[in-house]
Amino acid sequence: MKLVRYGSSGREKPGLIDGEGRLRDLSVAIEDIGPATLSPQGLNSLRSIAPESLPRVKGRPRLGPPVAGISKIVGVGLNYRDHAKEAGLALPQEPILFMKATTSLGGPDDPILLPSGSAKTDWEVELALVIGTTARRVPVARALEHVAGYCIANDVSEREWQLERGSQWDKGKGCDSFGPLGPWLVTADEVADPQALRLWLELNGERMQDGSTADMVFGCAELVSVTSAYMTLLPGDVIITGTPAGVGLGRRPQRFLRPGDRLRLGIDGLGVQEQQVTAG
Numbered sequence: 001m002k003l004v005r006y007g008s009s010g011r012e013k014p015g016l017i018d019g020e021g022r023l024r025d026l027s028v029a030i031e032d033i034g035p036a037t038l039s040p041q042g043l044n045s046l047r048s049i050a051p052e053s054l055p056r057v058k059g060r061p062r063l064g065p066p067v068a069g070i071s072k073i074v075g076v077g078l079n080y081r082d083h084a085k086e087a088g089l090a091l092p093q094e095p096i097l098f099m100k101a102t103t104s105l106g107g108p109d110d111p112i113l114l115p116s117g118s119a120k121t122d123w124e125v126e127l128a129l130v131i132g133t134t135a136r137r138v139p140v141a142r143a144l145e146h147v148a149g150y151c152i153a154n155d156v157s158e159r160e161w162q163l164e165r166g167s168q169w170d171k172g173k174g175c176d177s178f179g180p181l182g183p184w185l186v187t188a189d190e191v192a193d194p195q196a197l198r199l200w201l202e203l204n205g206e207r208m209q210d211g212s213t214a215d216m217v218f219g220c221a222e223l224v225s226v227t228s229a230y231m232t233l234l235p236g237d238v239i240i241t242g243t244p245a246g247v248g249l250g251r252r253p254q255r256f257l258r259p260g261d262r263l264r265l266g267i268d269g270l271g272v273q274e275q276q277v278t279a280g
């Protein structure tokens with residue numbers, strides 16, 4: 001299933017994309033797509049509904065993040081070999097984790113707001129996984145059983161605030177609008193191999209990132225397992241799994257976002273995001 005939330009910010013309704021790519025209203029069946037929806041039972045009860053029995057939604061409403069009630073977003077640093085190389089940093093021996101504020105979340109096509117005083121705002125296309133059942137110290141072999149589905153994230157990052165103002169990255173990761181998520185939550189049964197997905201990003205039509213999740217240093221199962229050893233993952237929690245090479249920080253000369261820039265990013269089977277950059 002491809003699950004979505006549509007409508008104005010903070011007032012989104014649940015929906016799904018049917019086999020013909022049309023948006024259907026799910027609000028007859030559930031109030032919202034949130035932690036309670038994401039359990040195997042919750043998803044199975046949605047699967048039992050024939051999409052054609054649901055009302056079609058007219059027009060092209062705004063999409064919000066495909067999941068409500070996210071308690072935390074865990075980021076993973078330097079998790080692609082080519083990206084660690086462009087950043088001039090050694091490959092990590094164990095996943096580098098950081099927290100991204102949930103207030104940074106936005107819809108897949110919402111504008112990116114450059115914060116006042118920002119000079120180095122950058123892009124990062126990433127595979128996001130969404131937790132479906134509580135995960136606490138889970139072994140690698142069982143880790144993916146806790147994943148409800150996958151979606152695209154743009155881990156927008158202010159590099160000066162991330163790297164030049166103290167020892168943690170969080171200052172540059174959590175600004176409002178820095179966490180576009182979606183367009184859909186694609187349930188895990190429809191993603192045959194999360195380690196074989198092409199992911200790409202274009203700035204003003206020029207391809208900047210073009211990688212494969214096969215190049216991750218630590219795969220999705222390992223990331224869920226390791227993270228769950230340090231903190232309890234709740235249904236709805238999101239892990240953004242790192243970005244391949246091609247970010248603005250790694251270019252020579254470096255290139256950062258300016259008002260008017262347009263980003264397009266996608267992952268095989270998970271759709272496309274499009275964002276306009278504006279002064280915040």
Ligand code: ZN
Pocket residue numbers: 075076077124126155240242243
């Ligand atoms: Zn990232």
